[in-house]
Every structure is written in structure tokens, then in C-alpha cells.
Amino acid sequence: MDSRRPPPLDRDHLRKVLVAADDPSTRQFLSGALVSLGYDVTLAVDGADALRHARATRFDALILDCRMPHGGALDVLRDLLDSIDAASAGVPAFATSAEISPLLRSDLDAAGFAGAIEKPCKIASLGHALDAALGVDPRMAVLSDSDGLVATGDPQIMASLRQLLRAELLQLRTELHELGGDPGGLVDRLHRLRSACGFCGALRLGAQAKALQGHVYEARQVAPAMMERFRRELEATIAALAV
Structure with a gap:
């Protein structure tokens, strides 16, 4: 059994995450947090921009703000799932909002979101959510x-x-x-x-x-x-x- 710790990933092998938010401070925080956690981040400024990126590129996860010009998280995910050839259709998606009511959480669950992240969030909480959905580093030994x-x-x-x-x-x-x-x-x-x-x-x-x-x-x-x-x-x- 290989007991060695996995070496740091090079950039070509980083997991790719799309972050979509119209608020610059939210984009800056999430981008910095995800980079510190070892992800390759692409930013989108609104729903249309997010949809354009997600249709063209296969991301490992999507983080979509619930309220954005030209479509919030629910709109973007619905359009992706309705697109036959969208590259990121079906990948784990998370919704973010400053306030996630029980009704909104229910709507997000029904739409197929992997989780909801309330802002502001801790970096560790963001990492837990992504690891829980995507899995931990596959190079880590099952038994050491x-x-x-x-x-x-x-x-x-x-x-x-x-x-x-x-x-x-x-x-x-x-x-x-x-x-x-x-x-x-x-x-x-x-x-x-x-x-x-x-x-x-x-x-x-x-x-x-x-x-x-x-x-x-x-x-x-x-x-x-x-x-x-x-x-x-x-x-x-x-x-x-x-x-």
C-alpha cells in the first residue's frame, strides 16, 4: 500500500470551478478562497456570462449566485440541464446567497443543486462543501x-x-x-x-x-x-x- 502523501498538483491538473456573482467583493473572496484551496477558478459577472462559460467548458463544479442580472443560479442551472451539448451540464452546482430561506433551499434542492452556501462563508466551509461533493484528492491512499x-x-x-x-x-x-x-x-x-x-x-x-x-x-x-x-x-x- 502506498503510504506516501500526494505531491502538490500542478496547474494542469487542478480541479476547475466556475464562480458566478455580480458583486465584485464576492467574486474576489470566492476566487481567493478557492485558489488557496487548490482550485483553478474562472469568474463570471452575471447569469449570461456564467451560462456562456458553462456551455463551452467542462468544469468540475459551479458556484452560482442566486441573484444576478440576466439570470440567477436557478435560471443558469435550468438552462444548462436543458442544453443537450452544454459541457458542464450535470456537474455539481452550488448556490450562494446572503440569505437562504427554507423555501429557497427547497427550490434549490428540487432544481438539483448539490448544496447552498450562505454568504459570508468561511474558507473551510467552502472546502468542506466541495470535497463532500467532488471527493477528496484521489491520489491519497485508501490505507496507509x-x-x-x-x-x-x-x-x-x-x-x-x-x-x-x-x-x-x-x-x-x-x-x-x-x-x-x-x-x-x-x-x-x-x-x-x-x-x-x-x-x-x-x-x-x-x-x-x-x-x-x-x-x-x-x-x-x-x-x-x-x-x-x-x-x-x-x-x-x-x-x-x-x-
Whole structure:
């Protein structure tokens, strides 16, 4: 198992995010925050500009302001989904607004948004939302023997703890559907899981759990797409622990 940490990505391999907002300060903040998190950012100044970029370029994620000239987030996403040949149709999209009411959140969920980000937001919260939807760095090891040995100090102890972790993950697999409707319970469950992952060197699942936990804590809801992303990491870790 490769226990090495992944090297920094070069610019050609950065994930690409489109940020659309008519407010210059919002664009500046989101752009700076995303660059600091390791993303390649393209800016759009209104709905028409966002739609032009998203039709022509395949982005990994879209961050769209709810209120913009020539179309807000709902308008842009609807037009993308209605376009047969739009390059970014179907990619995870997030809506931003200074105030996200329950009604607006319901409309965004129904339209297919991966999440809603209320402004002003913390950089860490933005990172959690994107990681929860897109997944953590795929070059990170599923299991790291060296990290597990640092935490446990003994190969036999590590092996025993990994057997316990696999049993825990099999149980968690059966609980995921129920936890999807219980944001508070999911946050608590992920907190406990992260500790177990740390002892066992389960890097990717621990990182994905942290991202999902952080996002759910902020948003107080669980997006189905983010639960599916977490489930994939769960299954990958279960398979790795069985070897």
C-alpha cells in the first residue's frame, strides 16, 4: 500500500470551478478562497456570462449566485440541464446567497443543486462543501500502513484495530440511509468514525468523513449526492480492509 502523501498538483491538473456573482467583493473572496484551496477558478459577472462559460467548458463544479442580472443560479442551472451539448451540464452546482430561506433551499434542492452556501462563508466551509461533493484528492491512499503504525506503534495492534474498523464500516453501511435523514446524528457518527480511521491509517475515508461532517454541520442538511460520494469511499475502504 502506498503510504506516501500526494505531491502538490500542478496547474494542469487542478480541479476547475466556475464562480458566478455580480458583486465584485464576492467574486474576489470566492476566487481567493478557492485558489488557496487548490482550485483553478474562472469568474463570471452575471447569469449570461456564467451560462456562456458553462456551455463551452467542462468544469468540475459551479458556484452560482442566486441573484444576478440576466439570470440567477436557478435560471443558469435550468438552462444548462436543458442544453443537450452544454459541457458542464450535470456537474455539481452550488448556490450562494446572503440569505437562504427554507423555501429557497427547497427550490434549490428540487432544481438539483448539490448544496447552498450562505454568504459570508468561511474558507473551510467552502472546502468542506466541495470535497463532500467532488471527493477528496484521489491520489491519497485508501490505507496507509505507515500512518497506521505511527498511530498504533505496533503491526499486530494495527491489524486488530483494522478488523474492528471493518466490522464498524459494515454496520455503518446498513445505517447510511437512516442517517441521511438525521443531520445531527450523522455529524456525531462521522466524528467517531474519523477517530477510528486515524488509528487505522484509513486516510481517504477519514478525509471524506471530515468533509461531509463539516458541510452537514454548516448546512444542517444532507445532500444525497454527498452521501453517495461518502458511500463510495466507505465501500473502497471495506474492500481494502478485506485484503
